[in-house]
Amino acid sequence: MKETVIETRDLVKEYRGRAAVEHLNLNIGKGEIYGFLGPNGAGKTTTIRMLLGLIKPTSGSIEIFGQGLRRNKLQILRKVGSLVESPSYYGHLSALDNLEAIRRILDVPKSRIAEVLDIVSLTGEEKRPVKGFSLGMKQRLGIAAALLGSPELLILDEPTNGLDPSGIQEIRSLIKRLPVEEGITVLVSSHLLSEIEQMAGTVGIIRSGQMVYQDTIAHLQQQAAGDLRIAVSEPEEALILAGRRGCSGTLQEGRITLPRMSDARVALLIKELVENGHAIYRIEEHRQSLEEFFLQVVEGGQSL
């Protein structure tokens, strides 16, 4: 079992009686890239603000690095870098001064500024006022600010929001590099599955304030993997036959629907069916895309 970096228990946040986050149990291991996924307004940002101590939970507890957030807030925040929603910056100051203002509070050596500018490839632009930066550059400056204190945990809320494809690509590869090179644990939120799929190892899906899925991406892909559909001349009898061979399925629209199985088992089953006099019209694999699966989960169709 890996060391846990973030653990929340029954986290609840209510705004005027309406719950924005309900009984959320997050569990993030050390060195992971954890994708926090959910549609807009599902409570991702609210959760992240609670993790950073910006807002107070109505009830429930948060432990980061094994310490309670309420008691040890400053010690914990010392080891956390964050970027929450739209980038925060002081437009009238240069990138260098923006980082300097944060550096003075963090009390890290001055050389660290050049290092983080290099990590986000903003070197050469640091003297310009930030208000003239493109959104992508502001976002990268935000990440530089988050990295300034050499954090062990990086919390990024929608870091690729509003960026163009090359900017997204750049930030994505940056995020993927961090755990490997610096051993940082990353929590990254997004409303786009494809985004999370390409970065994260573990994913938590949140829907109207509730966690509906929390597991590895690989497991998610498996869940979303399709089923086998066979159209035969006598479906009822064929289904019974398949059931006797250990492949229990259902009948949908006159077709036998079976869960995914190995090629060898498929071959065996078909052979049986043919030998028992069934005419096989069609065998197809129905693949549900991850995107469809995600929508199904998010729209409340099913709970996992």
Place this chain on the structure above:
Amino acid sequence: MMWRSFSADWLKIRGKGLWFLVFLGPIGLLAMQGLNFGIRYDYLTKQYHSDLWGGLLDNVANFVPVALYLGGTLICSLMANVEHQTSSWKQLLALPISRTAVFMSKLLLCLLLVAVSCLLLSVGTVGLGYLLGFGDQPVPYAKVMQIGFASYAAALPVISLQLWLSLSSRNQTLPVSCGITLSLGSLFSASLSEWFPLSWPIMAWSAPRPWLFSGAGLMLGLLLLLPGALHFARKDVN
């Protein structure tokens, strides 16, 4: 911890018009009196011939409370706006620094800026006096310091209040209009009861025992900081 935040704040207000405001206040007041004495030089010097410095100081002092209130309001608002503008609060308060330290550092910066204004006013008044040829009479240095700093201490309750309002609301309309209303109110405050805090800055100049009002202002100002700091430390940052 507060000093670290203070040095960051010091950097952040660069180029935001705060220093301009700090100079504008005292220079504006002195320019007004320069004009007043310049135009009516013979009349006024005859009227105040026994105490030329006192006459000048009295004339300046009439406008000190309104300038203090207005200046304090605008400094608080401009300073808070640096953080409000691009919603930097979420970034700042997620740093390992206590909210109390952030609040106190903003307070300190605001007090320092107003203090610079007051010092400029005192120094500038002496300069203006010499310029008007009052140099023959001895400069009443105690009175010169009193003009800026006694009223300043008495204005602390309003500055505390303004700091709290400016830091807590994203929309600066409320704190600024509140500050302007108070400034205008202070113009008529001489006729108000001396128990009314708004009149303390002018009392701190003209009352028989001015230090009483400075002291009262200092106390009430510190008292008003408590709810402000507490609220700031506990509020949700959105």
